[in-house]
Amino acid sequence: MPPPVKLAIIGGGPSAFYVASRLLSLLPLKDPMSPPLRVHMYDRLWAPHGLVRYGVAPDHPEVKNCTNKFDATATDPRFRFFGNVNVGSTPLHSIPHVLHLPLTSILNNYSHLLFATGCTIPTLHPAIPPSVCCIPALSLVHWYTQHPSQPPPPALDKISHLTLIGQGNVSLDIARILLTSPSVLRQYDVSERVLDVLSRSTVKHVSIVGRRGPLEAAFTTKELREMINLPEASMTPIDPTLLTPPSGVTLTRQQRRTLELLQKGSKNLPGSTPKSWSLHFYRSPASLTPPSGASALELANLTLAHTLLDPATSRAVPTGETSTLPTSLVVTSLGFQADPETTFFDPALRHLRSSAGRITSSEGLALKNIYASGWAASGAKGVLASTMMNAYAVASTILSDIAPTSEAVTTTAPPPPEMGMAPDELLNRHPDLDALPSEIVHGIKDGMVFQYDDWKVIDAEEVRRGEALGKERERMGWDEALQFIALSRDARAALIG
Numbered sequence: 001m002p003p004p005v006k007l008a009i010i011g012g013g014p015s016a017f018y019v020a021s022r023l024l025s026l027l028p029l030k031d032p033m034s035p036p037l038r039v040h041m042y043d044r045l046w047a048p049h050g051l052v053r054y055g056v057a058p059d060h061p062e063v064k065n066c067t068n069k070f071d072a073t074a075t076d077p078r079f080r081f082f083g084n085v086n087v088g089s090t091p092l093h094s095i096p097h098v099l100h101l102p103l104t105s106i107l108n109n110y111s112h113l114l115f116a117t118g119c120t121i122p123t124l125h126p127a128i129p130p131s132v133c134c135i136p137a138l139s140l141v142h143w144y145t146q147h148p149s150q151p152p153p154p155a156l157d158k159i160s161h162l163t164l165i166g167q168g169n170v171s172l173d174i175a176r177i178l179l180t181s182p183s184v185l186r187q188y189d190v191s192e193r194v195l196d197v198l199s200r201s202t203v204k205h206v207s208i209v210g211r212r213g214p215l216e217a218a219f220t221t222k223e224l225r226e227m228i229n230l231p232e233a234s235m236t237p238i239d240p241t242l243l244t245p246p247s248g249v250t251l252t253r254q255q256r257r258t259l260e261l262l263q264k265g266s267k268n269l270p271g272s273t274p275k276s277w278s279l280h281f282y283r284s285p286a287s288l289t290p291p292s293g294a295s296a297l298e299l300a301n302l303t304l305a306h307t308l309l310d311p312a313t314s315r316a317v318p319t320g321e322t323s324t325l326p327t328s329l330v331v332t333s334l335g336f337q338a339d340p341e342t343t344f345f346d347p348a349l350r351h352l353r354s355s356a357g358r359i360t361s362s363e364g365l366a367l368k369n370i371y372a373s374g375w376a377a378s379g380a381k382g383v384l385a386s387t388m389m390n391a392y393a394v395a396s397t398i399l400s401d402i403a404p405t406s407e408a409v410t411t412t413a414p415p416p417p418e419m420g421m422a423p424d425e426l427l428n429r430h431p432d433l434d435a436l437p438s439e440i441v442h443g444i445k446d447g448m449v450f451q452y453d454d455w456k457v458i459d460a461e462e463v464r465r466g467e468a469l470g471k472e473r474e475r476m477g478w479d480e481a482l483q484f485i486a487l488s489r490d491a492r493a494a495l496i497g
Contacts, residue, residue: 002035005402006431008106010087011116012043013050014384015374017070018391019114019398024076026399035402038433039079040110044098045148046084046450046478047458048074050118052384054145057173058188059180061472066384074452082440083450084478090341094149097478099448103343105437107426112398115344115352115359115372116391119336119380123350125165128288128330133300137170137333144177144194146475153194156201159328163302165285166333167210168218172227174331175206179233179275189472206277207325211284211307211316214243214258221257227277228266235266236278246311282307286322288330299326336380344372351379357394368425371398447486457488 007023009016020039027034047053049067056063073079086092087101106113122136130136139151162178164171177185182198190198210217228235243263245251251259262279270276283304291298302325307316337350344360346353353360354372361367373394374387382390436444443449458481466473476484 002403003111003429004036004431004433005112006038006110006428006433007040007112007114007398008110009039009041009114009116010106011050011118011374011376012041012045012048012081012083013116013118013374014052014066014070014387015118015376015391016041016043016114016116017049017066017073018388019116019373019395020079021069021073022392022395023398024073024078026395027403029076029078033403036433037078039076040436041079041081042085042087042101042106043081043083044086044092044095046481048081048083048452048455054147055141056145057177058144058190058472059176059185061188063384066388071456079452081450081452081455082443083455084448085440085443088341088343097448097482098148099439099443101437101439105439108428109431109435109437111427111429111431112369112402113371113427114394114398115342115370115376116374117338117342117352117376119338119351119375121337121339122332123334123337125285125332125334128165128285128302128332131288131290133290133328134288134330134332137164137166137174137331138336140174140331141170144190146191146194146477148478150477153197154329156197156203159201159203161205161207161299161327161329162203163207163209163325163327163330164333165209165330166218166335167208167279168333168335169220169223171208171331171333172219172223174333175208175277176223176226176230178203178206179230179277181232184231186469187471189466189475191475192469204275206275207280207327208277209280209283209285209304209325211282212309212314213281214238214262214279215245215249215251215255216309216314217258217279217281221254221261224258224261228261228264230266230268230277232273233266233275233277234268234270234273236276237265237270238262238279238281242281280304280325282309282316283323284316284318285330299328300330301325302327302330336375338376338379342376349379352376354378357397369401369427447482447489450481450485454485454488458484 009020027037049070052064052067084098085101086098087103087106091100092098122138128134142149142151143153164174182195186195243259284307286303286305289301291300304323304325306319306321308319310317338345338352344352352372354377357371358366359370359372371394373391440449458476462473462475
């Protein structure tokens with residue numbers, strides 16, 4: 001029988017859960033050939049599921065169905081979840097109540113380690129740094145999903161025109177939320193606090209700017225179709241010459257569908273709705289001049305450099321021309337990178353150093369029993385389906401190390417990376433399977449560490465509160481969740497006693 005395995009997973013999003021689910025299913029609990037196994041998951045957020053809870057647009061509830069699988073994973077007695085725990089060398093100031101756990105505590109207590117920490121830092125545009133007039137899209141997303149970092153609500157009651165820089169799905173999510181009536185959003189997972197701000201919004205137009213053309217836009221046809229079919233907004237018509245593909249170019253199915261949708265235009269005629277939106281192609285921010293006066297109605301001036309596509313590189317290059325777009329607020333949505341404070345971060349890659357699922361040293365050697373999956377390993381790209389496939393591949397790599405004779409390895413594991421193995425072992429080869437780092441033991445005792453049973457109690461209460469309001473759920477913030485769980489724990493203890 002293989003030696004006991006104690007795996008720590010840092011991160012509690014989809015990639016983390018998919019790896020855990022795969023390992024636990026390929027190493028069945030009652031199979032005598034399975035090694036003694038424990039999988040402990042640590043997340044800096046008190047609630048699990050990462051981007052599924054704090055990134056998916058609330059009007060896309062079907063995307064969250066994967067949490068059913070994650071719930072099933074959490075019922076395995078070999079699995080434990082510890083939320084509100086930040087693993088790393090530096091405190092997490094954006095979430096002041098989080099428990100700090102040094103990485104050394106993980107290394108001392110576990111035989112294997114997986115980084116599934118995602119990409120949590122927004123990419124900023126050098127020409128328009130954050131200011132009163134310019135914020136990253138992540139601030140808005142975290143506001144309407146009630147992220148524990150608690151970004152302040154945007155002053156939507158003082159904004160008439162909002163400009164998004166970047167033409168990915170996140171931009172379209174934000175535009176759709178701002179252009180949809182709160183009465184429609186009320187049925188979804190949108191808190192009453194957020195709905196109150198949205199109900200006072202004075203946003204009338206949303207511009208969505210991209211440095212390349214419609215064939216290179218990063219949004220999906222599904223998201224574009226949703227924008228085009230908005231009931232209370234219309235799209236500004238696009239210059240037809242921009243929607244004619246270059247001669248000799250073979251379009252993909254998505255590119256063809258994108259052009260067809262843009263040529264058709266929005267369901268509502270331009271000018272027939274109280275709100276509108278527009279796509280601006282071949283434009284890149286050059287500068288942002290704030291309003292000169294104190295009037296809330298005065299607009300900032302966003303200078304846009306005109307660009308064209310270099311056919312050799314498919315990169316946007318400036319033409320030398322510029323134009324000005326008056327706007328109330330600029331929101332940059334240019335992607336994400338891993339947290340530079342994360343161990344093994346590579347600034348050139350903007351994510352962790354890894355190869356074939358294994359964390360590598362600065363010399364390119366694989367570190368024994370240390371892995372990375374999802375966006376932490378490959379950067380912020382792909383959707384849930386691709387995240388799942390990546391996670392399954394990483395799970396097979398882990399399995400090939402812990403149970404090399406397993407049938408699952410011979411059928412699913414990728415070939416080993418063509419690299420040497422670092423000589424040093426950073427982890428504990430003989431850990432106590434059921435022991436926890438002392439910081440976690442104290443955190444659980446103090447009520448500051450949330451486990452999966454705690455989450456399920458909160459989950460049920462959020463859904464119950466939502467049903468009473470005729471919506472999907474009504475979310476709790478940290479303070480409310482902390483108080484609610486303390487009462488629930490007391491009630492459960494009383495029942496047991």
